[in-house]
Amino acid sequence: MDDELLNIGAFARQAGLTPSALRFYDDCDVLIPAHVDAVTGYRYYSPDQLSRAVLLRRLRAAGVPLPEVGAVLDGTAEQARAALTAHAQRARDVAAAAQAEIGEILRSLPGGERRTLVRLGGAELSSAVRQVSPSVAGAAARAEFPVLGCILVELDEEVRLVATDRYRLAVRTLRPAFTDGAATRLVVDAAALADIASWALPLAEVGIEVDDRGARLHGGGRSRALPTCDETFPDYKLILDDLPAPENRVITDRSALCAALLQAPGPVVLRTDDGHLLITDRDGCTVERPAVHTGPPLRIAFDPAVLVPALEAGVGPDVLLEFSAPDRPVVVRSADQGSFTTLVMPVR
Known part of the structure; x- marks a missing residue:
């Protein structure tokens, strides 16, 4: 491995991002590590990736949605300008309001x-x-x-x-x-x-x-x-630190999954099968939803009344579900917002 590569902690500090944000951007193929250790799974980054990481951080801090970030990172100059123009005036307005309010508070x-x-x-x-x-x-x-x-x-x-x-x-x-x-x-x-x-x-x-x-x-x-x-x-933090690395990741349409769960008498069993997420209710009825799945075959059960509110609280059209074991919490993450995470306990 190249001696100049940075581990995820060092790269995160230099880029002004958190390690969890870097892992999320890797999962979403926005900022892929230069090397991943095949044994430990540790991520390493090249110093050449710092400029991309810093620009990504600035875009997210400015509120640029993840689907539009690619236009700035990988698109033409015209595409980047089109994606950013709508955010520029908002940033100026916020800065002016901040200066006025802070001055008033400091005086009082x-x-x-x-x-x-x-x-x-x-x-x-x-x-x-x-x-x-x-x-x-x-x-x-x-x-x-x-x-x-x-x-x-x-x-x-x-x-x-x-x-x-x-x-x-x-x-x-x-x-x-x-x-x-x-x-x-x-x-x-x-x-x-x-x-x-x-x-x-x-x-x-x-x-x-x-x-x-x-x-x-x-x-x-x-x-x-x-x-x-x-x-x-x-x-x-004890709960988050105790989570093992996920064995399964599923990306699917958030609204469609919510709709299927709302119509299913609980508990429901989620299974993966050849590009689909299968939702089977307690009566044995099964609904298929397209999904991107990585990891071994998955089978896990949930109470829809507990899982659905976590899905509805997300942002964007897609949801990323990370599973470590059938008896451990599933991590529900908005594909458009890595700063929001929900853990939901499965059922037997």
């Missing part, structure tokens, strides 16, 4: 307080809350474990929203436009956060501020309090 700050502030798009925050909310626990589970009725909000170099009901785990990662202060974790009531996210939706940019007086969301000249609680949120 009292001295000596410990404070964390992040700023991000209102529509981006609203979308993230919508995506993780289906994984918030129902009334029965909340009565026993109140924290499962909350969403964890982590403020750092990235903003992460996390929700779980013990059968699903949803994580959405956002890249803020501005960060200041120490890393902070907030456990926020899910219903209240959904209401605040609806208020934030039309705002070009909002700020999440945490200090000695509590947590607030600023935007549009107004402020909303974020109702937090002192409950300890489950350590979701």
Whole structure:
């Protein structure tokens, strides 16, 4: 192997991407490693790929959809301009709004307080809350474990929203436009956060501020309090770190899979067969959906009531399903948005 190749961690640091994002872009054939070790599966990248990786990061940060990224990375200059023109004015508007809001907040700050502030798009925050909310626990589970009725909000170099009901785990990662202060974790009531996210939706940019007086969301000249609680949120990182490497990957039409599951009395069994995903309900009726499958033959069962909301929370026409074992969670990823991941437990 070429001694100049970079492992995925080193390449990620130089490119400003996370290793998980690089793995996702490899799965989607957008940024393929220069070498993959046949024994360990470790990915290695050439320094020549850095410029492509940095451009890819900038495109995704600007909100360019993955299907259009190829036009910029591999298309002509005219195709690239056509794909980017619609985003340029939006970026200028957001930057101007950020400067105005930050200046106003800095002028109003009292001295000596410990404070964390992040700023991000209102529509981006609203979308993230919508995506993780289906994984918030129902009334029965909340009565026993109140924290499962909350969403964890982590403020750092990235903003992460996390929700779980013990059968699903949803994580959405956002890249803020501005960060200041120490890393902070907030456990926020899910219903209240959904209401605040609806208020934030039309705002070009909002700020999440945490200090000695509590947590607030600023935007549009107004402020909303974020109702937090002192409950300890489950350590979701332990679950993610414990996941084995997937043995199977399936890419299929998200809406078509949802429709098939909604019509099937549960539980349902998913099987792969020669370019198709077979969905068999408890009555033995089978529906076929076209799919791209890599890995050995697959057979796994799910409760549609648990799997469908995870699929509906995705973005784009396709969904990527990653399976490691019949008794381990399936990873549900939006093919157009690697920053959103849901884990769903199968059934017997």
